[in-house]
Amino acid sequence: MFIAVRDWPMLFFILSMLAIVITIESSKISSQTEIGTDLRESIITSGKKTVNDLKKITTAAKPIQIDQIRCMATNIYYEAKNEPYLGQIAVARVVMNRVSHGFANTPCEVIYQSNLVASSQNPTMLQRLCQFSWVCQQKSQPNYASNAYKQAEDIARQVLYENAGTEVIPNNVLYFHNSMIKPGWTHQRLVQIGNHVFYAKRGKKNESES
Numbered sequence: 001m002f003i004a005v006r007d008w009p010m011l012f013f014i015l016s017m018l019a020i021v022i023t024i025e026s027s028k029i030s031s032q033t034e035i036g037t038d039l040r041e042s043i044i045t046s047g048k049k050t051v052n053d054l055k056k057i058t059t060a061a062k063p064i065q066i067d068q069i070r071c072m073a074t075n076i077y078y079e080a081k082n083e084p085y086l087g088q089i090a091v092a093r094v095v096m097n098r099v100s101h102g103f104a105n106t107p108c109e110v111i112y113q114s115n116l117v118a119s120s121q122n123p124t125m126l127q128r129l130c131q132f133s134w135v136c137q138q139k140s141q142p143n144y145a146s147n148a149y150k151q152a153e154d155i156a157r158q159v160l161y162e163n164a165g166t167e168v169i170p171n172n173v174l175y176f177h178n179s180m181i182k183p184g185w186t187h188q189r190l191v192q193i194g195n196h197v198f199y200a201k202r203g204k205k206n207e208s209e210s
Contacts, residue, residue: 064161071108072156073149074142078134080196081148087194088155089165090176094198096159097171101201103131107160111135168193175199 072092080091095107104110112135119125130136142149158164173190176198177183187199 068107068160069153069156071111072160073153075107075111075132075134076152076155077142077149078139079132080194081152083194083196085151085155086165086168087196088152089159090169090173090193090196090198092155092159093165093169094173094176097169097174098131100171101174103174169198170200172200173198174201 072095075095076088076091080088083091095110098104098110099107104113111132112130114128114130114135116126117129119127128136142152155164169191175185175187176196177185179192179195179197185199186202188202189197190200191198
């Protein structure tokens, strides 16, 4: 395209104005970027406590482990399905207390824990001693559709994932038995809830509770 010499001043003027406009727009974009950065930093700084709180909540939240719920619910069902609500909570807390005291790593491992000991009737023979009697009795699966099991499952979830029931029995309660039997334990008797008597550990002997 041919431009006459007389048009050059006008062209120069247009190019100058265009350069000014570009400079102004670039400045606006830069300012907006800085403002956006400052705003984000301000939000993060002012919301630091909330962010940390959310992080703690996220960290504290436990992944749902169906097998652990099932083990705990089954144990509550067989050990305490006819016990009052607090009695069922207490049985579940004993399992959690045992985990925290190093009996095993998980509730399932605690519940199915067993030892081979000399038979009381024939010392030359070994017998399996379970921490929970129903395990050695090899009972079949509970009725999962029953109200008793559904309540046991609800309690299992509350204890496992909400740490419910810590006020029912203290952390050192590791044993219990039915009030109808007299095991002669040397552990410290603390409380009876329903038909179960609960004990805190005293001494080194690791008794089974039922």
